[in-house]
Amino acid sequence: MISRHMDNELSPDEKKDLDSHIRSCASCKVELENGRAIHQMFASARRFPAPYGFATRVLANLEKKEGLRPRRLISIRPFFLRAAQVALALVVMTIGILSGNLILEERTNPVGQTAVQETFSLELFQAMPPDSIGGIYNTLMRPGHER
Amino acid sequence: MTRRFQNSDLLEFEELVRRYQDRIYNLCRYMIREPQDAQDAAQDAFLKAFKGLGDFRPESSLYTWLYRIAVNTCLDHRKKSHRETSRSEPLTEDLPSDEPFPEQLYESGEIAESIQMALQKLPEKLRAAIVLKEIEGLSYEEIAEVLHTSAGTVKSRISRARERFRHLLKKNLG
Numbered sequence: 641m642i643s644r645h646m647d648n649e650l651s652p653d654e655k656k657d658l659d660s661h662i663r664s665c666a667s668c669k670v671e672l673e674n675g676r677a678i679h680q681m682f683a684s685a686r687r688f689p690a691p692y693g694f695a696t697r698v699l700a701n702l703e704k705k706e707g708l709r710p711r712r713l714i715s716i717r718p719f720f721l722r723a724a725q726v727a728l729a730l731v732v733m734t735i736g737i738l739s740g741n742l743i744l745e746e747r748t749n750p751v752g753q754t755a756v757q758e759t760f761s762l763e764l765f766q767a768m769p770p771d772s773i774g775g776i777y778n779t780l781m782r783p784g785h786e787r
Numbered sequence: 788m789t790r791r792f793q794n795s796d797l798l799e800f801e802e803l804v805r806r807y808q809d810r811i812y813n814l815c816r817y818m819i820r821e822p823q824d825a826q827d828a829a830q831d832a833f834l835k836a837f838k839g840l841g842d843f844r845p846e847s848s849l850y851t852w853l854y855r856i857a858v859n860t861c862l863d864h865r866k867k868s869h870r871e872t873s874r875s876e877p878l879t880e881d882l883p884s885d886e887p888f889p890e891q892l893y894e895s896g897e898i899a900e901s902i903q904m905a906l907q908k909l910p911e912k913l914r915a916a917i918v919l920k921e922i923e924g925l926s927y928e929e930i931a932e933v934l935h936t937s938a939g940t941v942k943s944r945i946s947r948a949r950e951r952f953r954h955l956l957k958k959n960l961g
Contacts, residue, residue, distance in 0.1 A: 682921035
């Protein structure tokens with residue numbers, strides 16, 4: 641009855657009677673506590689998930705032992721999934737390329753072009769700005785400059 | 788879904804394997820203990836399930852049907868296997884039931900290992916009943932369906948299994 645009590649399998653009346661009995665019976669109280677401890681122990685025990693690739697091995701064994709060819713049939717759904725993934729990737733890439741072209745078009749207008757050139761032109765790059773030590777040295781060494 | 792299983796649809800079978808593989812493998816780990824043996828038994832159980840799809844009765848639930856195949860496969864596997872070192876040993880003498888439960892198990896960090904070791908020493912019928920109850924969380928009625936017996940027998944087996952299990956744990960702890 642204690643075992644059923646732990647599993648919540650007693651009727652309300654049975655439960656009431658047992659609870660009443662346990663209050664006055666030390667032996668049954670210990671038995672219930674022990675039972676609960678075991679229950680708790682099982683509850684906290686590790687659960688083992690199937691090893692990686694288990695399902696694949698089952699299907700491969702099916703093919704080997706039964707002469708069936710599950711791979712061909714079973715790969716249909718993954719094939720569609722993969723095809724959908726590839727299609728989605730292509731759509732994303734196409735959108736990306738088109739968006740890139742639109743941005744480029746915006747930047748190739750006269751105003752944009754100048755901005756791009758100013759940003760990336762090497763001609764504007766100054767290795768030794770006038771206010772740097774190198775720039776001052778260049779200015780001093782320039783022909784015609786008074787020493 | 789069931790009707791399609793009866794047509795031996797491999798796509799549906801793959802879905803069945805993927806859906807229940809963790810539960811069936813876990814059951815086998817507690818029934819058999821050794822990982823490789825448990826994996827072999829779980830695989831055999833699914834292969835038997837595939838072969839027996841035609842025998843599946845729609846009035847019973849799919850997972851109790853699968854559990855039944857897995858439990859029987861585990862029991863067969865243990866009989867065939869010589870790798871098992873520990874054997875079921877009937878307890879000749881019951882310890883007093885009011886002895887306290889060993890608290891140190893909760894601190895050991897090896898709960899699953901301790902459970903597996905003690906389970907291997909339980910008689911097969913008791914082991915199957917307590918694993919289905921405590922590890923898989925099935926009701927008495929579901930266990931009765933899996934083990935092809937009555938709910939009353941299941942209650943009795945679980946109660947005896949718990950008692951013996953407790954004694955085995957104490958014995959293992961010295």
